[in-house]
Each structure stands twice: as structure tokens, then as C-alpha cells.
Amino acid sequence: QRPKNFPPGPRILPLFGNLLQLNLANPMKDLERLSKQYGKVFGFFIGSKPAVVLTGVENIKEALVNKAGDFSGRPLDMLISHVTESKGVILANYGPSWKDHRRFALMTLRNFGLGKQSMEQRILVEVSHVTTCLERSVGKKFNTFPQTLFHKAASNIVCAILFGVRYDYEDAFLLSVINMITDSTKIANGPWAMIYDTFPMLRGLPLPFQRAFKNFDKLKEMSCNMISQHKKTRTPGQPRDFIDCYLDELEKRGDDPSSFHESQLVMYILDLYLAGTDTTSNTLLTAFLYLSTHPDIQERCQQEIDEVLQDNKCPSFEDRHKMPYVQAVIHESQRVGDIVPLSVFHSTVTDTKLMGYNIPKGTLVIPNLSSALKQENQWKFPHEFNPSNFLDDQGQFVKPEAFMPFSVGPRMCLGEGLARMELFLFLVCLLQRFKFVWPEDAGKPDYTPVFGVTLSPRPYKMDVRLRKNN
Ligand code: HEM
Numbered sequence: 001q002r003p004k005n006f007p008p009g010p011r012i013l014p015l016f017g018n019l020l021q022l023n024l025a026n027p028m029k030d031l032e033r034l035s036k037q038y039g040k041v042f043g044f045f046i047g048s049k050p051a052v053v054l055t056g057v058e059n060i061k062e063a064l065v066n067k068a069g070d071f072s073g074r075p076l077d078m079l080i081s082h083v084t085e086s087k088g089v090i091l092a093n094y095g096p097s098w099k100d101h102r103r104f105a106l107m108t109l110r111n112f113g114l115g116k117q118s119m120e121q122r123i124l125v126e127v128s129h130v131t132t133c134l135e136r137s138v139g140k141k142f143n144t145f146p147q148t149l150f151h152k153a154a155s156n157i158v159c160a161i162l163f164g165v166r167y168d169y170e171d172a173f174l175l176s177v178i179n180m181i182t183d184s185t186k187i188a189n190g191p192w193a194m195i196y197d198t199f200p201m202l203r204g205l206p207l208p209f210q211r212a213f214k215n216f217d218k219l220k221e222m223s224c225n226m227i228s229q230h231k232k233t234r235t236p237g238q239p240r241d242f243i244d245c246y247l248d249e250l251e252k253r254g255d256d257p258s259s260f261h262e263s264q265l266v267m268y269i270l271d272l273y274l275a276g277t278d279t280t281s282n283t284l285l286t287a288f289l290y291l292s293t294h295p296d297i298q299e300r301c302q303q304e305i306d307e308v309l310q311d312n313k314c315p316s317f318e319d320r321h322k323m324p325y326v327q328a329v330i331h332e333s334q335r336v337g338d339i340v341p342l343s344v345f346h347s348t349v350t351d352t353k354l355m356g357y358n359i360p361k362g363t364l365v366i367p368n369l370s371s372a373l374k375q376e377n378q379w380k381f382p383h384e385f386n387p388s389n390f391l392d393d394q395g396q397f398v399k400p401e402a403f404m405p406f407s408v409g410p411r412m413c414l415g416e417g418l419a420r421m422e423l424f425l426f427l428v429c430l431l432q433r434f435k436f437v438w439p440e441d442a443g444k445p446d447y448t449p450v451f452g453v454t455l456s457p458r459p460y461k462m463d464v465r466l467r468k469n470n
Pocket of ligand 1: 089090091102158271272275280283339344405406411412414418419
């Protein structure tokens with residue numbers, strides 16, 4: 001039954017709630033339709049569980065920023081929370097353990113050089129490997145743009161930070177990790193997860209959602225092995241990577257009762273890996289899809305890059321301040337790419353109110369970030385790829401408040417700084433060296449993304465050519 005004064009929404013069916021009224025393979029259109037019908041804050045039911053959808057920049061900010069204390073929990077009784085045991089940081093509930101771990105990650109990323117040269121160097125090393133791969137594709141007829149190349153590169157950057165290892169792009173271990181994660185995210189995002197979440201009595205049955213648990217058991221085992229190896233080779237007080245830092249912290253805390261524990265680290269590593277790989281690589285794929293199909297925009301970026309980095313100088317992250325157009329293109333790629341359209345689900349940690357409605361404790365909160373990224377009164381060109389969305393009349397870079405691909409509030413993405421650095425250095429280095437061309441025989445580009453935990457562009461082909469100045 002709908003709680004008293006709960007946000008309006010479609011009629012609830014027994015047992016299923018509103019599940020049968022949503023296209024689970026891609027609910028984005030249904031959410032848009034429901035918000036037009038019931039308002040920008042509307043409620044629906046997953047089985048018997050209440051959920052609210054927040055549409056538009058004002059409502060998302062009101063809940064996640066102004067009422068952050070009430071809206072920053074995570075769902076506790078879903079497949080994803082059970083698979084991850086709510087450990088680590090992404091799915092940890094809002095409380096001291098989450099806070100401690102979040103602070104630790106931000107501090108460690110900073111100590112490892114975010115904002116300093118060392119992180120840039122790590123990223124540039126990876127860029128040079130991608131460059132070598134792309135050089136091999138130059139001049140080949142009908143060459144396929146390597147879809148997985150960015151994925152492996154983003155994965156290597158996170159691996160270097162977490163455990164100081166870089167894998168060859170064909171490495172069997174790396175490929176098996178990627179396969180297991182792809183399989184698990186497909187399950188987590190599909191109907192089997194919904195069945196698991198809606199009907200607790202079915203959870204013990206040998207249904208496909210059990211594969212997500214099996215995959216995660218294997219991933220946790222790998223994570224444990226990595227920690228054991230570190231224990232054998234580390235020098236306390238001289239951390240080489242994230243794992244060493246955490247082990248130092250564990251020792252520092254000694255017998256103090258605290259949330260830091262090796263079992264947290266096991267999940268924490270997987271968290272950062274999962275959060276940092278698909279997101280960045282899908283954004284890069286989106287950027288190159290639009291750049292290859294908008295040669296005028298690509299050329300304008302190259303012109304700016306050539307002017308700032310004369311004689312093909314290697315870029316640094318600081319150079320972004322001198323490249324407003326490139327910055328605008330990167331942000332516009334994030335806006336249209338809409339990589340995490342429904343954020344990571346939140347939940348209310350107490351009974352609360354939003355826009356005059358009652359929202360009970362434990363309600364699933366779905367911030368529709370996509371709605372803000374395409375909100376009609378917030379963007380000059382909400383429905384087209386146009387860098388002018390991020391440029392003022394003088395051609396200077398500006399960031400409208402509705403730009404929230406990393407979400408907002410205390411739970412917003414903690415890897416934003418790293419992602420920004422990666423996006424800038426990859427884009428600038430690759431555009432400096434190559435021209436990306438949509439092949440004549442590739443037909444009309446299809447920009448409709450594939451829906452998943454993250455949105456990704458449909459696989460596409462692209463010709464890679466060396467630029468004349470190289
Ligand atoms: C373009 C790239 C990225 C995008 C678009 C993105 C987007 C997001 C979004 C929308 C959230 C959910 C925030 C919320 O619940 O309100 C999130 C959370 C998170 N992201 Fe990212 N992310 C990106 C890259 C990264 C990277 C590179 C890392 C780190 C290696 C990372 C680590 C995390 C973590 C740990 C959380 C959970 C934060 C928490 O619950 O406190 N992300 N990200």
C-alpha cells in the first residue's frame with residue numbers, strides 16, 4: 001500500500017508493485033513518461049519496496065545536497081548489496097565506516113599524486129601504449145576501432161594505483177577479470193536481479209543470479225591473493241600503492257576498534273576497479289564517436305592543441321586552462337554520453353520529506369542524472385552534441401550547474417579528479433597525433449547508447465590516420 005502522502009505514481013499491482021509497467025531492459029523512456037505524468041518527484045514500487053525518482057537539477061540537489069543527511073544511504077536488501085556485502089565504499093551504508101573509507105581513498109589518491117605530476121606520468125605511460133596500438137592500425141583498410149582498448153587502458157591506470165601493476169593488453173588475467181565483471185554487471189542490471197530483489201523467497205534457488213555471487217567470490221579471491229603478495233613484499237611506512245597504504249593504516253590503528261579491516265580492503269579494491277574502468281572508457285568511446293562524426297569540431301580541437309603545445313610538446317593537466325574549447329568538448333561528451341544515467345541508487349536513512357511529500361526510511365532513491373544533463377531550461381542545446389553548451393560569449397569555458405555526471409552531494413564520485421585527468425590527457429595526446437575518421441562504408445552513425453549499469457556507445461568502426469604534422 002502506498003504510504004500516506006508518498007509521491008504520486010502509477011497504480012500498484014499486488015506482488016509485483018510497478019515492475020510490469022517498466023521496460024527493465026531500458027527504463028529511461030518509461031521514467032521520462034512517468035515524470036511527465038506524475039511530476040518531477042514520483043514514486044513507484046519494486047515488489048513491496050517503495051522507490052522515488054528524482055527528476056531535474058532542482059530536485060536532485062534538494063535531496064542529495066540540501067537534505068544529504070537523509071538521502072545518502074544505500075539500498076541494503078538488493079542483489080548488489082548482498083554480492084558486495086555492503087563493504088568497501090560504493091555500496092557501504094551512510095555511516096562512520098563509509099566516511100572513514102571515503103576520506104582514506106581521497107587522501108590516498110592525493111598522496112599518490114592526484115594534482116601532482118606522478119599521477120600524470122602514470123596516465124601518460126598508458127597513453128603511450130594506446131598510441132602504439134593505434135599506430136599499428138594506421139593505413140589499414142576497414143580497420144576497426146579497438147572497442148576494448150580504452151577499457152584496458154583505464155583498467156591499467158586503476159591497477160597501477162591499487163596494486164602497482166600494469167598488464168599487457170592481451171594478458172589472460174586481465175581478460176578474465178574483465179569478462180567476469182561484464183557478466184556480473186549484466187546480471188546486476190537485468191531481470192534476474194529484479195527477481196532477486198523483489199522475491200526474497202527465491203533467493204536460495206539455483207537461478208542465474210547465483211552466477212553474480214560466484215563471479216564475485218572469484219574476484220574476491222584474486223583481491224585476497226593480491227593483498228597476501230603485498231604483505232610478503234611490503235616495507236611498512238614506505239607504501240608503493242593503495243594496498244600498501246591500507247596495510248600501513250591497519251597497523252597504525254592497531255587494536256583500536258575501527259571500521260578498517262582486511263575484509264573491507266578486499267571489497268574496496270574491487271569497488272575502485274569497477275567504478276574507475278567502464279565509466280572512463282565509455283566516456284572516451286563517446287568522445288571519439290562524436291569527434292569522428294563531427295570533423296569540424298575535431299579540427300577545432302586540434303587547432304587549439306597545436307597552438308598551446310607548439311612543436312608537439314607533451315601535454316600536462318595544467319594546460320587545460322589554456323584549452324577552453326577542448327575542455328568544452330570533453331564536458332559535452334560527458335553530457336551526451338550520460339554514462340551513469342541513474343547514478344548509483346541511494347536510500348533514505350530516516351523518515352523524511354521532499355517537496356512536501358513523505359518519504360519513509362529505507363525508500364530507494366533514484367537520482368535521474370540523465371534528466372538534468374538534458375534538461376530543457378538548463379542548456380543552450382539540450383538535444384544535440386554542441387560544445388557551445390560549455391562556452392560563454394567570449395569563448396571561455398563555463399560549467400552550468402546542471403552538469404552532474406559525477407552526481408552531487410557527499411556521495412558524489414570520489415574519482416572525479418582522476419577521471420578528469422585521464423579524459424584530458426587521453427583526448428589531447430590522441431588528437432595531437434591522429435586524425436579519427438568515420439569510414440565511408442560505415443553508414444549513418446547510430447548515437448543511441450546501449451543501456452547498462454553504465455551507458456556505452458554501440459560498437460563502431462573508425463579509421464585512424466596520422467596527422468600531417470607528425
Ligand atoms: C567519467 C568517469 C566517471 C563517472 C561519470 C563517474 C560517476 C559516478 C557516479 C554518478 C557516482 C554515484 C554518486 C552517487 O551515489 O551520488 C559515482 C560514485 C563513485 N565513483 Fe565514480 N565516476 C567516474 C569515474 C570514477 C573513477 C576513475 C573512480 C576511482 C577509481 C570512481 C570511484 C567512485 C566511487 C568509489 C564512488 C562511490 C562514492 C560513494 O559512495 O561515496 N569513479 N561515480
